[in-house]
Amino acid sequence: MIYSINNPVPVLRKSQELFSKKMKLFDVYAINPVEIARGEGSIVWDNHGNEYLDMYGGHAVISIGHTHPHYVKRITDQLRQIGFYSNSVEIPVQVQLAELLGNVSGKSGFQLFLCNSGAEANENALKLASFYNNRKKVIAFTGAFHGRTSLAVAATHNAKIVAPVNETDNVLFLPFNDTEALTRAFAAYGEEISSVIVEGIQGVGGIKVASYEFLKQIRNLTSQYDAIFIADSVQCGYGRSGAFYSHDLAGIEADIYSMAKGMGNGFPIGGIAISPKIKPWIGMLGTTFGGNHLACAAALAVLEVIEQDKLIEHAANMGTYLMDELNKMDKVLEVRGKGLMIGIDLPEELSTVKKDLLTKNRIFTGEAKPNVIRLLPALNITKAHADCFLEALDERLREF
Numbered sequence: 599m600i601y602s603i604n605n606p607v608p609v610l611r612k613s614q615e616l617f618s619k620k621m622k623l624f625d626v627y628a629i630n631p632v633e634i635a636r637g638e639g640s641i642v643w644d645n646h647g648n649e650y651l652d653m654y655g656g657h658a659v660i661s662i663g664h665t666h667p668h669y670v671k672r673i674t675d676q677l678r679q680i681g682f683y684s685n686s687v688e689i690p691v692q693v694q695l696a697e698l699l700g701n702v703s704g705k706s707g708f709q710l711f712l713c714n715s716g717a718e719a720n721e722n723a724l725k726l727a728s729f730y731n732n733r734k735k736v737i738a739f740t741g742a743f744h745g746r747t748s749l750a751v752a753a754t755h756n757a758k759i760v761a762p763v764n765e766t767d768n769v770l771f772l773p774f775n776d777t778e779a780l781t782r783a784f785a786a787y788g789e790e791i792s793s794v795i796v797e798g799i800q801g802v803g804g805i806k807v808a809s810y811e812f813l814k815q816i817r818n819l820t821s822q823y824d825a826i827f828i829a830d831s832v833q834c835g836y837g838r839s840g841a842f843y844s845h846d847l848a849g850i851e852a853d854i855y856s857m858a859k860g861m862g863n864g865f866p867i868g869g870i871a872i873s874p875k876i877k878p879w880i881g882m883l884g885t886t887f888g889g890n891h892l893a894c895a896a897a898l899a900v901l902e903v904i905e906q907d908k909l910i911e912h913a914a915n916m917g918t919y920l921m922d923e924l925n926k927m928d929k930v931l932e933v934r935g936k937g938l939m940i941g942i943d944l945p946e947e948l949s950t951v952k953k954d955l956l957t958k959n960r961i962f963t964g965e966a967k968p969n970v971i972r973l974l975p976a977l978n979i980t981k982a983h984a985d986c987f988l989e990a991l992d993e994r995l996r997e998f
C-alpha cells in the first residue's frame with residue numbers, strides 16, 4: 599500500500615478527528631458564576647464592570663492587595679531582566695529573599711528551600727523530617743488540611759480526597775487540641791515518630807485555633823523524642839494571624855515552617871524555613887521551577903510591603919476590631935481566629951448568608967463546613983472596607 603496525500607495513513611485520520619473536538623476543563627471546582635477581570639487593593643471588578651469587596655483574598659492568597667504598584671513594578675522589572683533559569687546556577691534573588699524572610703519572620707538562623715505550592719512545601723517538610731531521623735510515622739490531627747500531594751494528602755483528615763495509592767499506615771490521626779492523647783501517643787510510639795504536622799489555625803477545618811498548651815506540648819514531646827515539629831503555615835502564616843507564624847504566638851519555635859499562599863500575593867511560590875539542626879546534602883530535595891527569578895521577585899515585593907507598611911501589626915489590629923464587632927452580632931454563634939483569619943459560625947438556618955453577601959452585597963467571603971464564613975482579606979484592608987463588610991453582614995442577618 600502506498601500512502602499519499604489522497605490516501606493518508608489511517609492513524610493520521612484518527613488523530614485529526616480527535617483534534618477537531620474542543621478540549622474542556624476538568625470539572626473539579628464548585629465555581630461562582632462570576633468572571634473577575636480586574637483588581638486593585640481589596641476591590642475586584644467583574645467583566646461587566648461591577649465592583650466587589652474581596653474579604654476572601656482569593657483564598658488567603660492576596661496578602662498585600664491586588665495589583666499593588668510595588669509588586670507589579672518588581673515583577674515587571676525582573677521579567678525584563680530574566681524570568682527563569684534553573685537551580686543549576688547562582689540565583690542572587692533567592693539569597694536576598696532568604697535574608698529578608700529570615701529578618702521579617704524572626705528566623706535568621708533558619709535555611710530556606712523554595713518550591714511552588716503549599717502541598718509541595720508540606721510534602722518536602724515531611725520528607726525532610728524522615729531524612730533527618732530516619733523514621734516513618736507522622737502524627738496529624740482531626741480537621742487537618744495539608745494539601746493534595748501524596749504524603750500531604752495522607753496527612754489530610756478527609757478520606758474522600760485520599761486516593762487508594764496515597765493510603766498509608768504511616769500517618770496517625772489524633773484529636774486536634776487534645777494534649778493528653780498526644781502525650782499517650784508519644785509514650786506508646788515515641789521512638790517511631792518522625793514528625794508532627796499541625797496548622798497554627800486550621801483553615802479548611804473551620805478556623806480552629808491550636809491552643810498554646812497543645813503547641814507547647816508538641817514542642818516538648820518532639821524535642822524529647824527527636825521528632826520534627828512541622829508548623830503548617832501555608833494559610834495561617836505570613837503575617838495573617840498578627841504574628842509572622844501563628845504557632846510562635848504560643849512562645850515556641852517549630853523545626854520547619856511551611857508557607858505558600860500569602861507569600862507571592864498570587865504568584866505561585868511556596869517554601870519551607872528549616873531549622874539549622876537539619877543539615878542539607880546535594881540532591882536531598884529539588885525542583886525545576888521552585889525559586890525561579892520571577893517568583894522570588896514577587897515574594898520579595900510582598901515582604902518589602904509587609905515590612906514597610908507594618909502590615910503584621912495592621913492585621914492584628916484590624917482582626918481585633920473585626921472580631922469585637924462580630925461578637926456583638928447576636929445571631930452569630932461563635933467568632934474564631936486570630937488577626938485576619940476569622941471564622942464566623944452561623945446557625946444552620948442562616949446557611950444562605952455567604953451566598954447572599956456575594957449576590958446582594960457583592961462581597962466575596964470564604965466558607966468552611968458546616969456553616970462557617972471565612973474571612974481572609976488582604977493584610978492591608980482598610981477600616982472603611984471592614985466597616986462595609988460589617989454593615990452588609992448586619993443587613994443580611996437582620997433578614998432572618
Ligand SMILES: Cc1ncc(COP(=O)(O)O)c(C=O)c1O
Nearest residue numbers: 715716717743744745801832833
Ligand atoms: C493549611 C494548608 N496547608 C496546605 C495547603 C495546600 O496548599 P496548595 O493548595 O498551595 O497546595 C492549604 C491549601 O488550602 C492549606 O490551607
